[in-house]
Amino acid sequence: MRRITVLDTxxxxxxxxxxxxxxxxxxxxxxxxxxxxxxxxxxxxxPAGNPKDRALFDDPPRLKRASFAxxxxxxxxDSDAASDAGLSALLxxxxxTIVLFGKSSRFHVDEVLRVExxxxxxxxxxxxxxxxxxxxxxxxxxxHFFDGFGEDADYAIETARAAARGxxxxxxxxxxxxxxxxxxxGMITGRMVRELGLxxxxxxxxxxxxxxxxTLYAVESGASFVHGTMGGVGERCGNADLCAVLPALSxxxxxxxxxxPRLARLTSAARTxxxxxxxxxxxxxxxxxxxxxxxxGGMHVDGMRKNRRSFEHIxxxxxxxxxxxxxxxQAGRSALLDKLADLAPDMTRDDPILAAIADxxxxxxxxxxxxxxxxxxxxxxxxxxxGRALPHFEALDFRVFASKPWADDSAQAYxxxxxxxxxxxxxAEGDGPVNALDRxxxxxxCVFYPQLSGVRLVDFKVRVIDGGGTGSTVRVTIESTDGxxxxxxxxxxxxxxxxxxxxxxxxxxxxxxxxxxxxFSEVTT
Numbered sequence: 093m094r095r096i097t098v099l100d101t102x103x104x105x106x107x108x109x110x111x112x113x114x115x116x117x118x119x120x121x122x123x124x125x126x127x128x129x130x131x132x133x134x135x136x137x138x139p140a141g142n143p144k145d146r147a148l149f150d151d152p153p154r155l156k157r158a159s160f161a162x163x164x165x166x167x168x169x170d171s172d173a174a175s176d177a178g179l180s181a182l183l184x185x186x187x188x189t190i191v192l193f194g195k196s197s198r199f200h201v202d203e204v205l206r207v208e209x210x211x212x213x214x215x216x217x218x219x220x221x222x223x224x225x226x227x228x229x230x231x232x233x234x235x236h237f238f239d240g241f242g243e244d245a246d247y248a249i250e251t252a253r254a255a256a257r258g259x260x261x262x263x264x265x266x267x268x269x270x271x272x273x274x275x276x277x278g279m280i281t282g283r284m285v286r287e288l289g290l291x292x293x294x295x296x297x298x299x300x301x302x303x304x305x306x307t308l309y310a311v312e313s314g315a316s317f318v319h320g321t322m323g324g325v326g327e328r329c330g331n332a333d334l335c336a337v338l339p340a341l342s343x344x345x346x347x348x349x350x351x352x353p354r355l356a357r358l359t360s361a362a363r364t365x366x367x368x369x370x371x372x373x374x375x376x377x378x379x380x381x382x383x384x385x386x387x388x389g390g391m392h393v394d395g396m397r398k399n400r401r402s403f404e405h406i407x408x409x410x411x412x413x414x415x416x417x418x419x420x421x422q423a424g425r426s427a428l429l430d431k432l433a434d435l436a437p438d439m440t441r442d443d444p445i446l447a448a449i450a451d452x453x454x455x456x457x458x459x460x461x462x463x464x465x466x467x468x469x470x471x472x473x474x475x476x477x478x479g480r481a482l483p484h485f486e487a488l489d490f491r492v493f494a495s496k497p498w499a500d501d502s503a504q505a506y507x508x509x510x511x512x513x514x515x516x517x518x519x520a521e522g523d524g525p526v527n528a529l530d531r532x533x534x535x536x537x538c539v540f541y542p543q544l545s546g547v548r549l550v551d552f553k554v555r556v557i558d559g560g561g562t563g564s565t566v567r568v569t570i571e572s573t574d575g576x577x578x579x580x581x582x583x584x585x586x587x588x589x590x591x592x593x594x595x596x597x598x599x600x601x602x603x604x605x606x607x608x609x610x611x612f613s614e615v616t617t
């Protein structure tokens with residue numbers, strides 16, 4: 093089986109993403125996650141670029157199988173390779189692998205470097221030769237190769253040959269501006285594979301929205317070395333997304349990679365790295381997104397019940413994701429039955445309670461409820477209709493106050509609740525009336541249910557749903573977590589505080605009922 097080497101450049105190219113800034117510790121954590129995923133090379137950054145990266149390469153992360161690579165440029169035009177400061181910094185980095193980039197576009201040589209074409213070729217060859225002579229494994233990135241090939245193919249090819257003469261282990265063809273079309277990328281890659289005599293790599297940016305497709309075309313044409321980033325992060329529109337490339341190589345093209353035996357870690361790794369980068373994975377991201385294996389339409393759900401392959405291109409477990417069946421007014425009884433299987437395993441499709449739940453669902457959605465992102469509220473509604481969800485607490489009274497001037501903790505909430513036949517009265521301040529109410533409610537309930545101290549809100553959305561001005565009906569959707577599970581709840585009302593209260597109390601009832609842990613516990617008090 094043909095093997096593809098995978099280089100991840102999340103720490104280097106991905107660090108150029110707008111709004112992303114990795115600390116040295118962030119880079120270590122991500123490198124370890126990539127190592128566990130099975131990538132071959134983790135490109136860590138430029139030791140000559142900033143003090144943070146210099147410190148990282150003084151004590152690089154200890155990886156079990158991946159190589160940690162330093163990245164830098166060919167020598168400067170006004171220096172020689174033996175004394176060039178950038179090359180010296182690469183050699184000082186405590187890594188055996190170096191990725192060196194140089195210009196392959198005649199336009200860039202003329203307009204950016206402003207040197208003679210022959211001098212650029214010498215810069216490439218001599219720089220690689222110095223690093224290789226020191227015992228380093230050197231991979232050459234032919235920057236702007238595809239644009240350069242279109243401008244002057246002979247010169248672009250000569251830059252790759254210069255790298256080979258210098259001792260490069262591979263030559264990676266870079267679509268630095270991200271505008272190459274996939275079939276052109278494949279054609280050019282195929283020619284370079286035939287002409288060069290050493291492994292050819294592919295590095296694509298996504299400015300045209302085709303980085304993944306171009307990468308796969310390049311591999312199909314003979315490239316054996318691919319670059320990418322987790323989640324496709326990178327400068328401008330980003331890079332080829334390894335979260336899509338890796339499954340395609342293994343599951344669709346039947347190729348071997350170091351990640352193939354570990355693909356079940358892919359979704360977890362993607363989410364961990366996104367969290368470290370303070371980014372969110374798009375819900376509709378292929379393979380690893382929350383919606384990647386989510387089904388809503390009644391026909392789709394019915395098909396999935398009969399055969400999982402009917403509306404899924406792979407088993408989600410292969411990439412560590414999971415199947416989700418959404419509850420909506422488009423869902424049939426089959427979908428509802430699936431959603432309630434753990435709560436009511438003996439229920440049948442013809443059960444009158446199932447019909448009542450379906451009818452209640454449609455009535456509530458006509459009023460403005462949406463349960464797609466609020467499965468917690470749906471499951472509680474179903475349990476109540478089954479007569480099995482008694483409340484863990486009762487709100488006897490609450491009031492919220494907001495004041496001006498606006499400042500932190502500018503709102504207060506007072507609450508009186510009954511739980512376990514006892515009454516608790518408390519108050520709290522917050523950054524707005526909803527935050528104050530949330531704090532007061534949790535403060536009061538933690539007296540009876542200390543496990544709520546670990547529950548927090550992670551998302552809060554308000555949407556006007558009927559266009560009625562300040563008297564509109566609003567839908568409030570919140571996401572809560574206890575650090576292990578995430579669940580959504582929803583409230584709808586013309587009174588925004590009431591809508592918030594419904595969503596907040598459902599979130600707490602969901603946790604107290606044991607649903608967050610996957611085991612419903614009935615209340616007997």
